[in-house]
Amino acid sequence: MARLIEYEDASAEVRAVYDDIKASRGVPDVNNFWKALAVHPPTLRRTWESLKQVMAPGALDPLTKELLYLAVSIAHGCEYCIASHTASARARGMNEEMYGELLAIVGMAAETNRLATALQVPVDARFRDDH
Amino acid sequence: MARLIEYEDASAEVRAVYDDIKASRGVPDVNNFWKALAVHPPTLRRTWESLKQVMAPGALDPLTKELLYLAVSIAHGCEYCIASHTASARARGMNEEMYGELLAIVGMAAETNRLATALQVPVDARFRDDH
Amino acid sequence: MARLIEYEDASAEVRAVYDDIKASRGVPDVNNFWKALAVHPPTLRRTWESLKQVMAPGALDPLTKELLYLAVSIAHGCEYCIASHTASARARGMNEEMYGELLAIVGMAAETNRLATALQVPVDARFRDDH
Amino acid sequence: MARLIEYEDASAEVRAVYDDIKASRGVPDVNNFWKALAVHPPTLRRTWESLKQVMAPGALDPLTKELLYLAVSIAHGCEYCIASHTASARARGMNEEMYGELLAIVGMAAETNRLATALQVPVDARFRDDH
Amino acid sequence: MARLIEYEDASAEVRAVYDDIKASRGVPDVNNFWKALAVHPPTLRRTWESLKQVMAPGALDPLTKELLYLAVSIAHGCEYCIASHTASARARGMNEEMYGELLAIVGMAAETNRLATALQVPVDARFRDDH
Amino acid sequence: MARLIEYEDASAEVRAVYDDIKASRGVPDVNNFWKALAVHPPTLRRTWESLKQVMAPGALDPLTKELLYLAVSIAHGCEYCIASHTASARARGMNEEMYGELLAIVGMAAETNRLATALQVPVDARFRDDH
Numbered sequence: 020m021a022r023l024i025e026y027e028d029a030s031a032e033v034r035a036v037y038d039d040i041k042a043s044r045g046v047p048d049v050n051n052f053w054k055a056l057a058v059h060p061p062t063l064r065r066t067w068e069s070l071k072q073v074m075a076p077g078a079l080d081p082l083t084k085e086l087l088y089l090a091v092s093i094a095h096g097c098e099y100c101i102a103s104h105t106a107s108a109r110a111r112g113m114n115e116e117m118y119g120e121l122l123a124i125v126g127m128a129a130e131t132n133r134l135a136t137a138l139q140v141p142v143d144a145r146f147r148d149d150h
Numbered sequence: 151m152a153r154l155i156e157y158e159d160a161s162a163e164v165r166a167v168y169d170d171i172k173a174s175r176g177v178p179d180v181n182n183f184w185k186a187l188a189v190h191p192p193t194l195r196r197t198w199e200s201l202k203q204v205m206a207p208g209a210l211d212p213l214t215k216e217l218l219y220l221a222v223s224i225a226h227g228c229e230y231c232i233a234s235h236t237a238s239a240r241a242r243g244m245n246e247e248m249y250g251e252l253l254a255i256v257g258m259a260a261e262t263n264r265l266a267t268a269l270q271v272p273v274d275a276r277f278r279d280d281h
Numbered sequence: 282m283a284r285l286i287e288y289e290d291a292s293a294e295v296r297a298v299y300d301d302i303k304a305s306r307g308v309p310d311v312n313n314f315w316k317a318l319a320v321h322p323p324t325l326r327r328t329w330e331s332l333k334q335v336m337a338p339g340a341l342d343p344l345t346k347e348l349l350y351l352a353v354s355i356a357h358g359c360e361y362c363i364a365s366h367t368a369s370a371r372a373r374g375m376n377e378e379m380y381g382e383l384l385a386i387v388g389m390a391a392e393t394n395r396l397a398t399a400l401q402v403p404v405d406a407r408f409r410d411d412h
Numbered sequence: 413m414a415r416l417i418e419y420e421d422a423s424a425e426v427r428a429v430y431d432d433i434k435a436s437r438g439v440p441d442v443n444n445f446w447k448a449l450a451v452h453p454p455t456l457r458r459t460w461e462s463l464k465q466v467m468a469p470g471a472l473d474p475l476t477k478e479l480l481y482l483a484v485s486i487a488h489g490c491e492y493c494i495a496s497h498t499a500s501a502r503a504r505g506m507n508e509e510m511y512g513e514l515l516a517i518v519g520m521a522a523e524t525n526r527l528a529t530a531l532q533v534p535v536d537a538r539f540r541d542d543h
Numbered sequence: 544m545a546r547l548i549e550y551e552d553a554s555a556e557v558r559a560v561y562d563d564i565k566a567s568r569g570v571p572d573v574n575n576f577w578k579a580l581a582v583h584p585p586t587l588r589r590t591w592e593s594l595k596q597v598m599a600p601g602a603l604d605p606l607t608k609e610l611l612y613l614a615v616s617i618a619h620g621c622e623y624c625i626a627s628h629t630a631s632a633r634a635r636g637m638n639e640e641m642y643g644e645l646l647a648i649v650g651m652a653a654e655t656n657r658l659a660t661a662l663q664v665p666v667d668a669r670f671r672d673d674h
Numbered sequence: 675m676a677r678l679i680e681y682e683d684a685s686a687e688v689r690a691v692y693d694d695i696k697a698s699r700g701v702p703d704v705n706n707f708w709k710a711l712a713v714h715p716p717t718l719r720r721t722w723e724s725l726k727q728v729m730a731p732g733a734l735d736p737l738t739k740e741l742l743y744l745a746v747s748i749a750h751g752c753e754y755c756i757a758s759h760t761a762s763a764r765a766r767g768m769n770e771e772m773y774g775e776l777l778a779i780v781g782m783a784a785e786t787n788r789l790a791t792a793l794q795v796p797v798d799a800r801f802r803d804d805h
Contacts (some may be wrong), residue, residue: 021269052262055269057776062781066262067592072589073258076225078247083214087255090218093399094225096489096751101399102277116209119452122399124218126459127204129391131183131197132228137355137363137384138152138186146233168662188383193388196465200458224792227358227620253792257586260784262739268748268756268777283531314524319530321643324650327727328524331720340509345476349517352480356487358620359525368530378471383467385451386480393445393459394490400414400448408495486661489751494661512714515661519717522653530617530625530646545793576786579793590786596784602771607738611745617779621787626801639780640733647728648742654708655721656752662676662710670757 021055033057034065043071050103082111086121095127152186164188167195174202181234198265213242224256283317294393295319305333312365344373348383355387419513426450429457436464443496475504479514486518547577557581560588567595574627606635610645617649675708688712691719698726705758737766741776748780 026048028038036057040049056063074084085108092100105118113121156230157168157179171180187194205215216239223231236249242254288299288310298319302311318325334347347370354362367380375383419430419441429450433442449456467477478501485493498511506514550561550572560581564573580587598608609632616624632642681692681703689711695704711718729739740763747755759772768776 021197021271023272033737045203047197051271051274052266052269055271056265058269058770059777061596062778065596065778066781069589069593070258070262072585073251075176077251078170078245079217079251079255083217084251084255086210086214087252088259089216090221091217091225091256092260093395094222095260096398097267098398098401099266099271099273100259100263101401102273106277114209115451117194119455120208120210120215121218122396122452123455124210124215125222125399126392126396126455127201128219128222128231129226129395130388131201132223132226132231132356133391134187134193134197134384134388135183135230136228136360137387138183138359139360139363140152140186140230141154142185142230142233143182146520147187149237149242162605188752189377190384193381193385196385196462197388200462203454203458224788227791229791229794232794234440246582250586253580253583253789254586254589256787256792257789260788264748264784265777265781267751267753268780270753270756283533286536286632302517313536314528314531318527320531320639324527324643324647327647327724328650331503331724332520332524334716334720335513335516339513340507340518341479341513341517345479346513346517348472348476349479349483349514349791350521352483353487353518353521354525357522357525358486359529360520361528361535362525364535368539376471378452382466382477383480386437386440386472386477389463389466389485390481390484390493391488393463394485394488394493396449396455396459397445397492398490399449400445402414402444402448403416403442404492404493404495408499486657489660491660491663508713512717515658515711515714516717516720516746518661519654519658522657523650526617526653527646527650529620529622530649532622532625540588557712575798576790576793579795580789582793590789593787596783597775597778598699601775602769603741603775603779607741608745608775608779610734610738610742611776612783614745615749615780615783616787618746619784619787621791622798623790623795624783624787630801639731640677644728644734644739645742646731648734648739649727649746652723652743652746652755653750655725656747656755658711658717658721659707659754660752661766661784662707663708664676664706664710665678665755666754666757667706668700670761 021051022058023051024057025054026027029057030060032060033063036060036067039071040067052099052103063084084111085111086113086117090121090125094129152182153189154182154185155188160188161191163191164194167191167198170202171198183230184233209212213239213244216242217244217248221252221256225260284320285316286314286319287316291319292322295325298322298329301333302329303390307382314361314365344375346371347373348375348379352383352387356391414444415451416444416447417450418447422450423453425453426456429453429460432464433460445492445496475501475506478504479506482520483514483518487522545575546582547575547578548581549578553581554584556584557587560584560591563595564591576627578625606632606637609635610637610641614645614649618653676706677713678706678709679712680709684712685715687715688718691715691722694726695722707754707758737763737768740766741768742774745776745780749784 024033026034029037037049037053040053053063056066085104089104089108092104155164158166160168168180168184171184184194187197216235220235220239223235285295286295288296291299299311302315318328347366351366351370354366417426419427422430430442430446433446446456449459478497482497482501485497548557550558553561561573561577564577577587580590609628613628614630616628679688681689684692692704692708695708708718711721740759744759744763747759
């Protein structure tokens with residue numbers, strides 16, 4: 020299990036990232052993910068900078084972005100990520116009905132993904148030209 | 151590669167499903183996925199009935215549902231599903247900017263999913279109680 | 282794409298494995314998988330020896346073994362393996378009805394696997410003691 | 413971790429599904445999976461109806477069906493599903509020898525699946541025509 | 544299939560990234576991966592900047608880094624990535640013997656990964672304290 | 675959770691494998707993985723013989739082999755394997771800087787693997803001929 024680096028034990032480089040996370044999110048402390056990732060400061064900094072950019076408001080709204088992050092985390096079977104992004108999605112407005120529909124879609128996609136792969140279905144001509 | 155069962159070669163049971171897909175979607179023919187799945191009529195019917203229920207409008211709008219379906223299909227590496235759901239998402243309103251952001255989220259989630267798994271990060275207490 | 286090593290171009294070490302595959306299976310030539318794996322003779326030999334042992338008749342009959350191999354290959358999304366083990370399963374007696382039921386199970390398992398992971402369902406006490 | 417909805421706290425809609433599961437399986441209570449899935453009654457009902465249909469006796473016997481379900485659950489890395497389907501397979505007659513052979517096949521398939529993917533082995537002509 | 548954006552059709556923003564890739568790698572043109580990713584310039588830039596940082600010489604030498612990249616790409620089943628990183632690894636010094644050993648390790652790990660997951664092996668106390 | 679078979683409860687066949695593992699590795703006891711795998715002695719023996727062959731010194735040095743094993747185990751999400759191979763890699767000389775770089779590569783590969791798959795990037799002609 021990961022060694023977690025707390026703020027008081029962190030280098031100046033790591034503290035700078037923690038400070039930015041706390042300020043950007045308005046939270047008193049960073050999640051365990053960041054405390055574990057601090058084992059390698061360059062990866063900590065790069066990952067945070069990338070995540071901040073990717074999850075910033077854009078053509079997709081913040082809730083939709085969190086729903087997508089959660090769905091992918093379920094597909095990859097990452098327990099920590101499922102727990103943290105379920106919480107983030109709820110904080111952004113995901114209610115029980117939305118959560119249930121997301122679960123249904125992830126499960127359904129898993130099923131049809133395997134069926135299409137099993138059957139080695141040839142891609143329809145009109146999908147190949149679609150872009 | 152899958153044997154595709156065309157309408158004119160299909161049993162009455164299979165035709166009934168094809169007819170419902172065409173009517174529900176307002177399309178002249180069904181996708182190759184259904185023509186391949188027709189190898190097993192009970193699975194064809196059950197899968198279509200489930201998909202129709204899952205993708206019906208609900209607390210999540212049709213575009214968000216398609217974006218989720220596409221994101222999961224990418225995570226599972228299903229080529230056919232990626233092709234067909236990229237097309238469906240575009241048909242429901244996904245523009246280039248949204249597509250780019252979806253790609254960024256799927257990639258970012260894949261990265262942090264693996265990092266959290268590698269580090270075996272313990273779930274924060276506040277996430278465990280979140281429901 | 283893999284370089285395929287044909288019998289006439291193979292070393293004595295590789296030929297010995299090809300000969301054993303052909304004799305064991307009663308076939309005139311080995312599949313492309315073995316011709317590609319011959320790039321590394323120790324891995325070719327070890328893989329063949331292991332496969333021969335694992336797929337030999339045992340408590341599970343040969344058809345059940347092939348069905349399991351096919352199901353796992355679908356879950357892992359290996360195109361080559363799906364093609365070759367679908368053929369092997371048919372050669373061992375898998376008919377269309379069995380194939381359809383296998384597809385249904387693989388798809389259903391994919392769906393409930395993701396649902397159970399998403400929900401982080403605690404294992405029932407009686408399952409924990411089951412062995 | 414999932415919130416589990418017990419029978420006494422469940423809506424009439426959820427109770428009806430629980431009742432059908434208990435009657436169909438002849439068990440005094442449903443597994444945690446169903447209690448967690450009850451967070452979204454339509455998904456609970458649809459998943460149960462599908463599972464009941466897919467796992468009913470057919471061209472494949474109930475033990476073979478459970479072995480396939482278990483093998484796929486291992487390939488997908490679903491801890492809960494592995495625990496529950498290992499128990500179900502044992503209940504249907506899987507003995508230690510069968511279990512050991514199933515493990516060997518799942519492991520062996522994982523290995524050759526990765527090797528075939530790594531080598532990008534072209535599908536043999538005779539497999540492409542096989543259906 | 545992806546739309547590929549060639550240099551002459553690219554925006555100034557995309558050209559700047561292409562120029563940096565070509566200069567850093569000393570190549571006359573960028574790979575198709577970058578031409579496809581140019582559909583979303585911010586993801587193109589961020590991905591390239593991250594990759595450049597991650598693959599720069601460090602505590603691990605460039606060949607080891609490429610071998611790791613290839614091994615992970617095989618595990619994830621990404622055909623394009625397998626093709627491109629097999630080529631990159633060869634360019635950095637991977638010979639046939641090294642390639643064969645890498646294949647053997649990836650296959651072996653796939654096998655024992657599934658076995659350990661199937662058996663739900665409890666982590667040895669001395670591994671839990673190891674960091 | 676797995677039943678662990680201790681040396682004193684093991685059959686002569688299992689003890690012989692345990693003895694070889696202990697002698698080869700110079701350790702007083704075998705890891706839980708082997709104690710769990712002993713449920714099926716033929717799989718125990720075959721897996722150990724294969725692993726011993728695959729991880730023996732060759733064209734790749736022992737540390738590189740362990741790094742590859744760890745990277746693949748992360749990609750497959752095997753908790754036990756991540757714990758045991760992180761420990762093995764440290765024992766073979768992986769320091770914090772190397773570990774951080776390995777994490778960065780695994781994460782980065784996961785990201786670009788998904789992006790290339792999502793975009794269905796056609797393989798560059800020069801990669802197709804590369805072998």
